[in-house]
Amino acid sequence: MAAYKLVLIRHGESCWNQENRFCGWFDADLSDTGEHEAKRGGQALKDAGYEFDICYTSVLKRAIRTLWFVLDSIDQMWLPVHRTWRLNERHYGGLTGLNKAETAAIHGEAQVKIWRRSFDTPPPCMDEGHDFYQSISKDRRYSDLTEDQLPSCESLKDTIARALPFWNEEIVPQIKEGKRVLIAAHGNSLRGIVKHLEGMSEEAIMELNLPTGIPIVYELDKNLKPLGPMQFLGDEETVKKAMEAVAAQGKAKK
Amino acid sequence: MSKYKLFLLRHGEGAWNKENRFCSWVDQKLSEDGLKEAQDCGRLLKEQGYKFDLVFTSLLSRSIQTAWLVLEAMGQEWVPVIKSWRLNERHYGSLIGLNRAEMAKEHGEEQVKVWRRSYNVTPPPIEESHPYFLEIYNDRRYTTCDVPKENLPRAESLKEVLDRLLPYWDSTVVPEIKQGRTVLISAHGNSCRALLKHLEGISDKDIASVTLPTGIPVLLELDENLKPVKPRQLLGDQVKIQAAIKKVEDQGKAIPST
Numbered sequence: 001m002a003a004y005k006l007v008l009i010r011h012g013e014s015c016w017n018q019e020n021r022f023c024g025w026f027d028a029d030l031s032d033t034g035e036h037e038a039k040r041g042g043q044a045l046k047d048a049g050y051e052f053d054i055c056y057t058s059v060l061k062r063a064i065r066t067l068w069f070v071l072d073s074i075d076q077m078w079l080p081v082h083r084t085w086r087l088n089e090r091h092y093g094g095l096t097g098l099n100k101a102e103t104a105a106i107h108g109e110a111q112v113k114i115w116r117r118s119f120d121t122p123p124p125c126m127d128e129g130h131d132f133y134q135s136i137s138k139d140r141r142y143s144d145l146t147e148d149q150l151p152s153c154e155s156l157k158d159t160i161a162r163a164l165p166f167w168n169e170e171i172v173p174q175i176k177e178g179k180r181v182l183i184a185a186h187g188n189s190l191r192g193i194v195k196h197l198e199g200m201s202e203e204a205i206m207e208l209n210l211p212t213g214i215p216i217v218y219e220l221d222k223n224l225k226p227l228g229p230m231q232f233l234g235d236e237e238t239v240k241k242a243m244e245a246v247a248a249q250g251k252a253k254k
Numbered sequence: 255m256s257k258y259k260l261f262l263l264r265h266g267e268g269a270w271n272k273e274n275r276f277c278s279w280v281d282q283k284l285s286e287d288g289l290k291e292a293q294d295c296g297r298l299l300k301e302q303g304y305k306f307d308l309v310f311t312s313l314l315s316r317s318i319q320t321a322w323l324v325l326e327a328m329g330q331e332w333v334p335v336i337k338s339w340r341l342n343e344r345h346y347g348s349l350i351g352l353n354r355a356e357m358a359k360e361h362g363e364e365q366v367k368v369w370r371r372s373y374n375v376t377p378p379p380i381e382e383s384h385p386y387f388l389e390i391y392n393d394r395r396y397t398t399c400d401v402p403k404e405n406l407p408r409a410e411s412l413k414e415v416l417d418r419l420l421p422y423w424d425s426t427v428v429p430e431i432k433q434g435r436t437v438l439i440s441a442h443g444n445s446c447r448a449l450l451k452h453l454e455g456i457s458d459k460d461i462a463s464v465t466l467p468t469g470i471p472v473l474l475e476l477d478e479n480l481k482p483v484k485p486r487q488l489l490g491d492q493v494k495i496q497a498a499i500k501k502v503e504d505q506g507k508a509i510p511s512t
Binding site for chain 1: 305313314315318319322326329331332334335336337394395398
């Protein structure tokens, strides 16, 4: 018997996803497809009659707007929403803004492979000369972060290390008070939560790509251990596709 | 010498505004026009280079939608938004859902004028038999307030709006302003008026003739004691502002001469 239910939603396609560019902390907006994905996710939650008490998201608009579309769909726009940089997408450092081809051209295919396969090797840092240094590192929304906190690049390990304290200190107590939580965030920050909930290995979490725009439901026991695998919400076709895509991932990359 | 800047915004058109019906605590969303008003407001604030640190809204969707659209237009979606029933629109009691013509017919023009224009006359309370009673009081959001549901209003005068707004203003909004945060309050006609009355020291009599146009940001420049250092400024194109003021005034006159 589930003591708690937790819902996660990974935002959909951003304008930079469309261009296949490393986005990270760049504040790209949702593309039309991404907006559609968010609305569809909201509809799935509405159809299933979900009610929440509190919402968490990052400080990046693609996640925030996804949450807004969802709250509008389920008619719960009045819910308290907490935004935190700790749920931001992984910071891609010097790769931010590069597309996959450019990245391979500049750094070589072998190096790119290493970065992709590594849990704890960060990409090159974003230095002051970088195109996006001003607009990201100096953005007003990060003015409260200490020098130690503000990343110039992150490995997946780094991302998880700054996301989990927020999970443990802010979100877990709310869940334990019986608050029904909705988290709208990014592929890598959500991986941090999933890895932690399911006790997954570093290899396993790197293989997992969460589906976008589809509400992910965990039923948790009173110790916040999942009672089963994550469930997806949506119409039969959407859910089936998502489950198959996730299952295929583990097998594909060898 | 202005130390702080505070912005007030009355949300734009909801479906019932078009029908001239008192929406009050019924949770209507913005109409297409209302959405556009919010977007235009956001674009204006962006052009003028304003940066918010914090936004306060009511628990009603139309004020929240407005805030979201403004933040989106400004690229400031990341700014924290705090919601409270204490910024809700005035509770119109049993008059909720009636349009101004129906009201005049049922209660007489004079009585309606008193309810609308007086500072401290409360309309008749909403009863359980009212068509919108359950829609309001069964709504889960009202179990999350800082007062128990049974203590929430059943009708309010403008004075009673200020009575429940002021403690929130003092305990929650003022400390933020005094820390130098640029605050936007996205709320409703009467909750904005009540706050203006307090900030500008408008008399009980004079507040009756103060109406804020919808979708037009109001800038208040305040000194270190939160007293205005100059008259409130309605921001934007003056022609547009005049049209918006006229629109609201015409609505008030829309009672046919019965």
